[in-house]
Amino acid sequence: MSTFSELIKTFSRTRDYVRDFFIYGCKVRDDFKHKSSRTYDDERRRTESWLGDYINHDDSKRGRQISMSVDSGHITENPLYQAYYAKSFTDNDIKLHFFLIDLLANGKRFTSQELTNLLFRKYDFYLDEKTVRTKLKEYSDEGLFICEKEGRTPYYSISPDTFDEMSGRYPGLKDAVRFFSETQPFGVIGNSILKSCDMQNDRFIMKHNYIARTLEDDILLDILEAMRSERSVKLKIFPARLYLSENTKELNRTCVPMKISTSAQTGRRYLIVYTPSKNSFDSIRLDYIKEVKPDEPCPEYSALTEKLNEELTHVFGISFSGRNGTEEITPLRITMHISPEEYYIFDRVKREIRYGKIEQTGENTYLLTLDIYDPKEAVPWIRTFTGRIISIEGGTEEICRQFRTDTEAMAKLYGEVQA
Amino acid sequence: MNIFHEIYGTYFRIVKHLLKRRRMTESELNSVIIDEGYRDSCLFLQPRLIPNADGSDWGLFRKNDGGTLSANTKNDPQSPLTLLQKRWLRTKLEDPRIRLFLSDDEYSGLTEELKDTAPLYTSEMLYFYDQFSDGDPFEDRKYKMHFHEILTALRNREIIDVSYRSGKGNGKRLRVVPFYIEYSEKNDKIRVHCIFPFSEQKENFIILNIGRILSLKRTGNFFSGDIDSEACFRQTRCEEPVTVRINPERNAHERFMMEFAPYEKRTELDTETGVMTVQLWYDSLDETEILIRLLGFGPVLEIVSPPDFRKQAVERIKRQCEIMKSE
Numbered sequence: 001m002s003t004f005s006e007l008i009k010t011f012s013r014t015r016d017y018v019r020d021f022f023i024y025g026c027k028v029r030d031d032f033k034h035k036s037s038r039t040y041d042d043e044r045r046r047t048e049s050w051l052g053d054y055i056n057h058d059d060s061k062r063g064r065q066i067s068m069s070v071d072s073g074h075i076t077e078n079p080l081y082q083a084y085y086a087k088s089f090t091d092n093d094i095k096l097h098f099f100l101i102d103l104l105a106n107g108k109r110f111t112s113q114e115l116t117n118l119l120f121r122k123y124d125f126y127l128d129e130k131t132v133r134t135k136l137k138e139y140s141d142e143g144l145f146i147c148e149k150e151g152r153t154p155y156y157s158i159s160p161d162t163f164d165e166m167s168g169r170y171p172g173l174k175d176a177v178r179f180f181s182e183t184q185p186f187g188v189i190g191n192s193i194l195k196s197c198d199m200q201n202d203r204f205i206m207k208h209n210y211i212a213r214t215l216e217d218d219i220l221l222d223i224l225e226a227m228r229s230e231r232s233v234k235l236k237i238f239p240a241r242l243y244l245s246e247n248t249k250e251l252n253r254t255c256v257p258m259k260i261s262t263s264a265q266t267g268r269r270y271l272i273v274y275t276p277s278k279n280s281f282d283s284i285r286l287d288y289i290k291e292v293k294p295d296e297p298c299p300e301y302s303a304l305t306e307k308l309n310e311e312l313t314h315v316f317g318i319s320f321s322g323r324n325g326t327e328e329i330t331p332l333r334i335t336m337h338i339s340p341e342e343y344y345i346f347d348r349v350k351r352e353i354r355y356g357k358i359e360q361t362g363e364n365t366y367l368l369t370l371d372i373y374d375p376k377e378a379v380p381w382i383r384t385f386t387g388r389i390i391s392i393e394g395g396t397e398e399i400c401r402q403f404r405t406d407t408e409a410m411a412k413l414y415g416e417v418q419a
Numbered sequence: 420m421n422i423f424h425e426i427y428g429t430y431f432r433i434v435k436h437l438l439k440r441r442r443m444t445e446s447e448l449n450s451v452i453i454d455e456g457y458r459d460s461c462l463f464l465q466p467r468l469i470p471n472a473d474g475s476d477w478g479l480f481r482k483n484d485g486g487t488l489s490a491n492t493k494n495d496p497q498s499p500l501t502l503l504q505k506r507w508l509r510t511k512l513e514d515p516r517i518r519l520f521l522s523d524d525e526y527s528g529l530t531e532e533l534k535d536t537a538p539l540y541t542s543e544m545l546y547f548y549d550q551f552s553d554g555d556p557f558e559d560r561k562y563k564m565h566f567h568e569i570l571t572a573l574r575n576r577e578i579i580d581v582s583y584r585s586g587k588g589n590g591k592r593l594r595v596v597p598f599y600i601e602y603s604e605k606n607d608k609i610r611v612h613c614i615f616p617f618s619e620q621k622e623n624f625i626i627l628n629i630g631r632i633l634s635l636k637r638t639g640n641f642f643s644g645d646i647d648s649e650a651c652f653r654q655t656r657c658e659e660p661v662t663v664r665i666n667p668e669r670n671a672h673e674r675f676m677m678e679f680a681p682y683e684k685r686t687e688l689d690t691e692t693g694v695m696t697v698q699l700w701y702d703s704l705d706e707t708e709i710l711i712r713l714l715g716f717g718p719v720l721e722i723v724s725p726p727d728f729r730k731q732a733v734e735r736i737k738r739q740c741e742i743m744k745s746e
Contacts, residue, residue, distance in 0.1 A: 006457050007430070011423045023676050026686040026695065049458040060687050071700070072681035073601075074652050082429070082457070089425035091467075095477050097431065098438060098496060105494035123478060123491060142420065143502030159499035166500070170529050173508075175570060176520035180511050183602070186539060189507040192427040196498040198436075203573055207603035207610075209681050218423050224540045260545045264605040265712075266678045305543075317548055337742065344586075351553040384711040387735035390742055407743060409718035410736050414729075 004042055006049050007088035012290055015215045017043040018068075018083055019287065021055070022212050025067030028060065050082040072209035076201045077181075080214050081188045092127065096135045099123050100145075101158065109148065109157035112136055163197050179204045184213045185220055185260075210267035215287070222292040223257050223271060229294070230301035232256045232276075236291035237284060250290060256298045258308050260286070261318050270318045274304050281308055283318040311373075313355055316381075319374035332375040332395035334368040335361070337388040345388070352381065365390060375399045386410075420503050429456060430464060434479065435498070437468065438490045445469060448488060502536075510538040515557045516602075519566045547604065554607025555630045565632050569611050573597040576642045578616055582633040590633070595625060596642040598651075614651060616642045624651040626704070657706070660684075660698040662723040663713060667693040671719040678712070696723075710735075 008014050017040075020027055032040045044066055048055050056067045070079060096119075103110070103118050110118070112133040119125045119132065136156045140147040147154050167173045178201040181190030194200055226233045237251045255273035261283065262269045270283040298304070311320065314329060338345045340363070349358050349368065356370035370378055375395030382389065382403065392400045425431055433455050437448060448468060452461045466475070470482050480488045500508075511517050512530055521529065556562050572579045581593045595613035602609050608628060615623045665671050672695050676686070683700040701709050710731055713722055722729045 006459050006463055007428075023680050024686070025676070025684065026688040049460075052458050056685075058685065058687075062688065062690060065686075067686065069683045069685070070681075071652075071683040073702070074648075084422050085427060085429040085432075086457070087423050087425045087428050089428070089430075091477060093425060094431065094434065095479070097426065098434065098479060098492060101496050102492035102494050105497060125478060141502075142424070142426065143505065144426065144499050158497060161500045161505070162498060163500055163504075166529075166532075170521065170525040172521040172525050173529070176511065176517050177508075179516070179520065179600075179602070180514070183604070185545070186422070186507055186510075188422055189504055190511075192422075193500070193504050193507075195427075195432060196500075196504075203570075203598075203600060205599050205601045205612075207601050208605040212680055218421065221420075221422065221539070224544060227544055228537070228540070259543075260540075262545065262547050264547045264550045264607075266549075266674070267680055268677055315548070347553075351551045352549075354549070354552075380715040380717070383717055384715045386711075386714045387738035388742070389739060404743065406717045407736065407739050411740050413718055413721050414733050414736055 004045060005088060006046060007086050008046065008083075009088050011083070011087075011218055013039070014043060014046070014083055014086075018047055018051075018080060019212055019215055021047055021066050022068040022070070022080070025069070026060070026065055028063035028065045030063065046086070050086060051079050054079055070211065072211045073207045074205060075209075075211075076203075076205060077191065078187060078209075078211045078214055080211050081191050083215065084188050084192075084217075092131065093135075095123075095125055096127075096132070099125060100132075100135065100139070104145070104156065104158040107157065107160070109146075109155040111153055111155055115156065163193050167197075174199065175203070178202075182206050182209070184210070184217075186217055188214055188217055208264065212287075213262075213267070213269060216269065216289075219289050219292055220260065220286065222294070223260070223289075226292070226294045227257050227259075229297070231297050232295040234293040234295050235284070235289055238288045238290060253284075254295060256301070256304065258304065263317070272308065272318070274308070281311060281320050283320070314371055314373045316355060316370065316372040316374065317377040319377050321374035329371055329373060330394050330396070331356075332370040332372065332378060332399065333391075333393045334370070334382055335390040335393075336366050336368060336385060337364055337390055338366050339364045345385075349385075370395075379403065420501075420506075422503065426501065429460070433460070433464065434468070435496045438479065438492055439495050440490075442483075442487055442489050444487050505533065505536045506539050509533040509536040510540060513538060513542060519557060519563055520570075550604065551606050551608075555609055562629065565629055565635050566609065568635050568637055569597050569629065570600065572637050573600065573611075576646075578638045578640045578642055580636045580638055581627065582635070583627060584631045584633055586628075586631075593625070593627075594638070595627070596646070598646045598648060601626070612648070612651065614642075614646055616644070622654050624654045652702075655702050655704050657701050657703045659725045660700045661709065661713075661725065661728050662696065662698050664721045664723055665695045665697065665716070666719045667695075668719050671716060675716065675720065 029040060051068060054068045054070050056069055058065050058067065099119055100115060103115060103122070113129050115136070116127060116129045116132045119127060136145060139145040140156065144159055146157050146159055177190050177193050181187050181194055181201055182204055183206065223233065232254060235253045235255065237253060239251060255275045257271055258274055258281065259272045260269065261272055269286040271286055271289065272281055272283050274281050346366070353368060355372050356368060358366055358368050361367045372378060376399060379399065379402070382392070392403050433452055436455065437443070437451055449461055449465060452464050456464060467477050468480055469488065470476050470480060479491055481491055483489055512533065518526060569579065571577070576596055578594055578596050581595060583591050583593055585591060594616065596616050597611045597613045599612035600609060601612060608630060610626050610628050613625050613627060615625065665675050675697070679699060685698045687696050710728065713720060714732060714735065722732045
């Protein structure tokens with residue numbers, strides 16, 4: 001039976017647990033029944049070990065619930081970065097890391113055979129040359145070491161590029177890295193630079209800070225690499241997240257990754273993809289993607305990008321509504337009451353409206369016209385103007401009807417209002 | 420190339436710090452692990468660092484006669500920038516906000532230095548679909564100058580003299596000490612958290628939008644007192660959390676939990692009714708923003724308390740019903 005470790009071999013399972021503790025916060029042990037109870041206990045203990053200060057235990061009617069509560073707008077370091085810093089390793093990994101760096105510290109270069117001999121002579125650490133060569137190659141790929149060939153023999157030296165040296169020449173860079181270490185995506189990489197120099201961010205904070213997005217960074221890196229090389233990808237996807245059960249089955253999809261679309265207001269992030277068999281674009285929640293594998297090159301990538309950019313001028317959020325860009329759009333028209341002294345409402349509409357326009361139609365009335373594929377997507381935004389919507393027309397009939405019935409339902413819900 | 424790699428890991432970082440110390444007692448070694456590690460790190464890390472007769476340690480330290488520990492390595496461990504870190508830096512050079520930190524010379528020097536490093540992504544690959552369109556002018560000369568002066572003052576706790584236009588258009592002059600710079604991706608704006616250094620009052624905290632600063636001067640006077648940022652945040656924190664009930668229809672639970680993830684909250688789910696009850700703590704300066712976002716959920720969410728907060732929702736719904744009736 002294996003013993004508990006604070007460190008983890010793979011990120012995906014931990015990502016699911018940390019996300020569940022942080023985002024949903026009301027799950028109890030039974031809600032994780034699609035996993036073994038031992039796995040749950042280990043993941044809970046690990047999360048407590050990494051993020052102790054932020055973990056709450058509440059006894060609810062359903063049992064003890066573990067949650068993570070963070071006031072993300074007032075923190076200088078995303079606590080979820082800790083999960084990335086918990087990768088497990090072997091004894092040889094850590095010994096080779098520090099001994100090789102020590103051997104190469106003088107700036108000289110060595111062959112793998114020379115280093116193998118030195119490891120034994122200086123640290124009494126015996127390994128076969130192949131194992132040492134594999135680590136040297138890995139570190140050269142990571143950029144820690146430089147590999148130069150002389151004839152057919154590779155020579156290894158340590159990279160002279162350090163952040164301390166670089167920021168000495170570019171003093172403004174330190175604060176830039178402090179700032180960007182808390183922005184997404186990949187703030188964790190900036191944070192790793194700070195940590196490598198024993199620096200920390202103590203001056204920048206982020207409002208509307210969706211810290212859980214960092215958990216998707218490793219998936220995102222693979223997707224962006226596929227986008228850079230204009231390839232399709234094979235994805236493993238969860239159908240939904242909140243109530244996963246033992247019957248939940250992953251879906252497999254092959255598609256062309258086109259863009260990453262992020263909501264600054266709802267925290268959700270999507271991968272916009274093109275599916276050749278359907279000849280259409282659609283979107284997949286990034287936090288529903290479990291695995292990414294690069295697939296075939298996509299020769300028509302540039303043409304697809306052009307087509308997508310055109311279509312996006314009618315996408316209010318992320319819904320293409322099953323269209324392929326040829327159908328007519330019926331604009332959604334919202335008439336709104338804004339009195340002259342309420343200039344701040346007009347300003348708000350102006351800064352928040354997308355793919356549409358606002359025009360004054362009366363002393364106190366304004367018309368908003370949205371030229372969008374899926375008017376349903378605009379409804380939550382329209383509802384933020386509750387109290388001043390005079391009429392909704394166009395789009396689909398269903399939308400207009402739904403706005404009316406929803407308002408009546410809200411009146412009923414609050415009781416005090418006569419519908 | 421992966422972010423999830425042990426070379427960035429907490430254990431490697433602790434060992435690096437210990438090797439840098441060269442010589443230490445066992446209790447000093449334990450202190451470093453406790454300070455820098457996870458809750459249980461001492462349990463796992465310490466036995467691998469302290470030499471054992473059975474050779475189960477990593478051989479990174481040796482025990483001296485006096486019982487102290489010495490590093491078996493000769494040099495301070497170096498941490499070169501990895502390719503992933505360089506590519507991240509290269510990517511950030513394409514972000515207009517980096518010009519707030521780098522001078523023109525620094526920017527062109529660094530761009531030249533990293534010209535052969537591929538960025539992780541380009542701006543065309545990622546976009547916000549609902550970011551507000553009136554973001555700050557990060558490349559504006561005056562804006563950059565104000566930002567730079569504030570950052571300099573913040574580093575040294577210097578008092579600044581600010582001429583400011585409030586949201587309602589009123590002009591005012593303030594003497595403040597900046598202590599945090601805050602960015603919002605939703606607003607695409609930068610604000611600065613300040614205290615009034617000479618205030619006798621309990622409420623000495625103010626947030627200024629950098630874009631609304633008309634002029635700014637560093638005074639050459641420095642604030643020597645302590646700034647308790649937590650106490651400042653408490654000044655604007657809501658007195659009572661807002662309590663909402665969310666029905667499970669229209670995927671509302673998930674939508675709500677995602678959208679309000681940045682806030683401190685307590686959640687309870689009633690499995691019989693499927694209703695989720697959430698207490699949410701917020702900054703009272705953002706009350707209207709919270710209210711309209713909650714209304715955006717429509718009839719699947721009910722604001723239960725505080726009464727004043729609920730009343731604001733009721734008034735808006737009442738107004739909406741009246742408009743609909745008259746149409």
